[in-house]
Amino acid sequence: MTYTLYIGNKRYSSWSMRPWVLLKALNIPFDEKLVFFGSDLASQRTEFLRFSPSAKVPCLIDDSSSAAIFDSLAIIEYIAEAYPAVWPRDKLARAFARCAAAEMHSGFGGIRTDCSMNVALRIQLGPRSEALQRDIDRLTELFDEGIGKFGGPWLAGKEFTAADAFYAPIASRCKTFGIELDGEAGRYLDRLFDHPAVQQWVDEGITEPGIVARIEADSIRGRKVLKNLGEQMMLDFLGL
Incomplete structure (x- = not known):
C-alpha cells in the first residue's frame, strides 16, 4: 500500500503538518506533493x-485505489486501518x-x-487575549493529564501516536510566539x-520558497518580529 500526501507550505x-509528522514518525512510506499557497x-x-475535493490541504491519495481522503483526522483514521500503531494499544490510552x-x-x-503558524519567525506576542489564555490553560491541563495517566514521555504513553502529531503545530506556534507552559506540560x-519528524518539518519550512505576503501579514499583525530564522540561516551560510 502506498500513499501520496498533498500538503501546503511547511x-x-x-x-x-499533522499527518506528515505522523507518517514520518512511524516510518510509513509516502510520496510528498508540496503545493504552495x-x-x-x-x-x-x-x-x-x-x-x-475540498480544495484544501492536506489530502491523502491511496495510490492502490485512487481514493482521496481530504480531512486531517479522517486521514489519520484511514492510515490506522493499515497501521494500528497510529493509536495506542491500550484501550484507555487509545480513547484518551x-x-x-x-x-x-x-x-x-x-x-x-x-498565533498563526509560521515556523520561520519569532514574534513578540504582547498581551494575551482571554481566549488565548483559556487555550493555554487547557493545553496545560490536557498535557498534564495525559502524562500523569499514561506515564509519558508522549501524550498517551511510551509511543509517539496521532495524539502527539496533532499537537505538533501547537509546539511550533508556542516557539514562534514565546509561549511557555508550566511543569510537565x-x-x-x-x-x-524536538522530535526528529517535527524538526524536519520546521527546518524545511524555514528554508522553503513560496513566502506569501498575506499569510506573513496575518502572522505578524503589526507585532515585533524578533527573528527571521530563514534570513538568519542565509547569513550563517554566507558567514556574515
Whole structure:
C-alpha cells in the first residue's frame, strides 16, 4: 500500500503538518506533493481542486485505489486501518488519544486566531487575549493529564501516536510566539518540538520558497518580529 500526501507550505500549514509528522514518525512510506499557497485565493482554489475535493490541504491519495481522503483526522483514521500503531494499544490510552486529537481538530480557536503558524519567525506576542489564555490553560491541563495517566514521555504513553502529531503545530506556534507552559506540560511540549519528524518539518519550512505576503501579514499583525530564522540561516551560510 502506498500513499501520496498533498500538503501546503511547511512554513504555514498546521493542518498539513499533522499527518506528515505522523507518517514520518512511524516510518510509513509516502510520496510528498508540496503545493504552495497562492496570493490569489480563487486561483489557489482552482489549483487545489485538481487533487482535493475540498480544495484544501492536506489530502491523502491511496495510490492502490485512487481514493482521496481530504480531512486531517479522517486521514489519520484511514492510515490506522493499515497501521494500528497510529493509536495506542491500550484501550484507555487509545480513547484518551482520540479525545485529545478530536479536541485539537475542532477547538483551540484562541491560539489559532492569535498565533498563526509560521515556523520561520519569532514574534513578540504582547498581551494575551482571554481566549488565548483559556487555550493555554487547557493545553496545560490536557498535557498534564495525559502524562500523569499514561506515564509519558508522549501524550498517551511510551509511543509517539496521532495524539502527539496533532499537537505538533501547537509546539511550533508556542516557539514562534514565546509561549511557555508550566511543569510537565512544558517539558512535554519541548520534547514534541524536538522530535526528529517535527524538526524536519520546521527546518524545511524555514528554508522553503513560496513566502506569501498575506499569510506573513496575518502572522505578524503589526507585532515585533524578533527573528527571521530563514534570513538568519542565509547569513550563517554566507558567514556574515
